[in-house]
Amino acid sequence: MEYEAVIGLEVHVELKTESKAFCSCTTAFGGEPNTHVCPVCLGLPGVLPVINRRMVEFGLRTALALNCTIAPMCKFDRKNYYYPDLPKNYQISQYDMPLARNGYLEIEVDGEKKRIGITRVHMEEDAGKLIHVEGPNGDYSLVDYNRAGVPLLEIVSEPDLRSPEEARAYMEKLKAILEYIDVSDCKMQEGSLRCDANVSVRPKGATSFGTKTEVKNMNSFRALQRALSYEIQRQIELLEKGERVVQETRAWDEDKQVTYTMRSKEEAHDYRYFPEPDLVPLAIDQEWIEKVRAGLPELPDARRERLVRQYGLPEYDAGIITGSRALADYFERAVALFPDAKQVSNWLMGDFLRLLNAQGLEPNQAPVTPENLAELLKLQEEGVISIKIAKQVFEEMFATGKGAREIVQAKGLVQISDVAELTPIVERVLASHPKVVEDYRNGKEKALGFLVGQVMKETKGKANPSLVNKLLKERL
């Protein structure tokens, strides 16, 4: 039987507001343990939360970018459970009256566009961090509350995703949007972007849902895709064997590349949600919504369309370039100085991204500035350096942060376009390869390439290739 997967994602995003959700402590990452804390985020007796308006604004920005309907009135609730990283043993969250509902975002997989529904977007506070220590007199745990109270958004998708690839595309698109609207650092490794998945499988074409499992602990896009593939396969195998899928929470083991049972449905928490009595319901008027909407930047889809329209970029290139706001910004800065957009996008999608990824850098952290890249492309266009040299220079620029012209001059990489200088070399090559010359004259076109290569070798790649071609042909 053929099966299809049904996947819904629950994403947690740490908002990069200056201060925490309900107190004025900094949200800065790192810091000595328990230094970014106050009585409120420590949950000391008698203290009360106060809503950070910036958190709501970031939430609104996100909800609008995800095409959601904003609730005119929302409220906070308490989610009750005991865990030492939770100072009050309840989390202030939103239950039945979230900030926003009914949105969507668009993904594209294998050239096919698809709209994925967003069920809801709500605000809540983060927990602290436990550090487990093995001591000589037994193991113990330490708790760091620096992260406790940092504002989070939970973004819940509809179960509209049908494959791990779609899930990954959804996460990548969501990350791009969150970066564009500048509400989060979106670092999966540091935990500022986290994702849980609800997964089930069913016979292809069925309309009812199979039993789902919840998969947690996926710390990268790749982990998400692999964990989902594994889990889908596991569920299909169970069904094929005539067994059933057990509703439970499973965790992804990155080392073993498997999912394993974390807790069964019976052990599931009863969170005993009830309205947070320390906060009053939050009214969001149309004026506020419109003000936030007016301040939204151009979003990835719109920018992609514009890059196609304005620079004549192919759809594919525009998609990759706008996948990250920083990359698109980089592109536009470079194109402003070197207007051959396709050339710029080729460089960005090729060597630039390759080197960035190898070093784990973001486009705005690249050692090569857009100005430097434009300079390099100009040198190539003017014929000062060859494409081959340009690639070599680019690597050097990436490694040292130096400018293109500086490197070309320092290393004497300027292209040889002087006929008088090249002629003796060309003649020497022809003289030493009579057999190849013979082949060419007998109609073997390829032989020319060999001869060009020999001249390039002699000049350490600096010879102007079109001039070499011309000089060779004149003599053949």
Place this chain on the structure above:
Amino acid sequence: MELFYQSAYEVSRLLARKEIGAEELTRAVLDRIEGVEGQVKAFVTLTPEAALEQARAIDAARVRGDDLGPLAGIPMALKDNLCTEGVRTTCSSKMLENWVPPYDAFVVKKLKEAGAVLLGKLNMDEFAMGSSTENSRFFPTRNPWDLERVPGGSSGGPAAAVAAGEAFYSLGSDTGGSIRQPASFCGVVGMKPTYGRVSRSGLVAFASSLDQIGPFAREVTDCALVLQAIAGHDPADSTSGDLPVPDYLGALQADIKGIKVGVPKEYFVEGIEPEVANLVRWAIDRLADLGAICEEISLPHTEYALPAYYLVATAEASSNLARYDGVAYGFRLPGKDLVDMYVKTRSEGFGPEVKRRIMLGTYALSSGYYDAYYLKALKVRTLIRRDFEEAFQRYDILATPTSPTVAFRLGERITDPLAMYLSDLFTCPVNMAGLPAISIPCGFSQGLPVGLQLIAKPFAEETLLRVAYTFEQATASSRRWPQLGVVA
């Protein structure tokens, strides 16, 4: 009259005229405490040195000619669930026995700014759960009128201290009657302001949607003075009202002609002591004599208030008290693992009544029971609020007994939680509706004080004070204070 039984208003005039110094006044009260505290046992923590130091600072300021308010230099004390920087705040619980807050509650800040002299922290039912102060994990407080009887609760310490002359005024908290019922039992004035009139910031929470801080005093004037000092908006408490604070002292005119008083018949039901009912009816007749228009009315949902109150209050409490887990502060009993530590810490750290309420509240919020209990209680709460709203369309004030009985004997109800919960019968509907109410003495039954409860519209504390003041002035001749044998 002895100095320690003077009103705060009166000693404030003595201080202003420099007929007495704050240090002298504080010493007089400390002497009184030394004389009677062994019998009353109102204080959990006494801070005499700090009090004298504060008093001397006020005296120095007065000599300098600083502009001092009416409360400057007057000794007072606080219920031990109000956070005091540097002074332990126990909630009369083993859980917080040695916990010293690094901050002052909003009201404490306000009183310190007003130059108040803090004598110490007062006993209460553990985490404000109880109606007799017998649930204190340290010791029960005694009723100054009869040491074999309870002072009421949960603010038993604050009520008893004021009644016994151990402080000129005190602050308590009222979640279902915890100020008014002990005020009634101890024969003092106790006010629960409107929910939102006084910031809850720094009040250790019992049930956040019901808790409110308010004053105990021996006279209505003092109550107005203290309310003036502690009322007002606090950005740190989102539920505090952003409204101007009226001139409460200015509201104290002895004139209630034409004021319309509703007397809800549901508050004179079976179970109320006949003499209590008679005294309250007598008091209402006095209001009529003074020109008020008194009519019987009905608040039809009153009988559902108590069960609904106990669901809302315990549900919130179960969450509010979850933080006392032995992890970051407070009492901890080590265990073999995390859950074992939680269980041991909370089993030992909390007393039986607190545990009972946590269990009740956890149950009421549990999936499968939420709709039947918690949600239904919220609906009842809306009905109760509506009852009051309708009544206040026609009446300025409602008059009821504060408690169905006078102070009961120590140990009489402690083993019967349901009987104990009945103490809140007439007071908890007010918290459910978030209204202001005051209890003022209206006579004695078997030598024990009886309280008249007056209830007003939201933020109409002025009306409450005015009616209470008028009644107090008209009945002043029958005022008296408990006779406590001073231990030399």
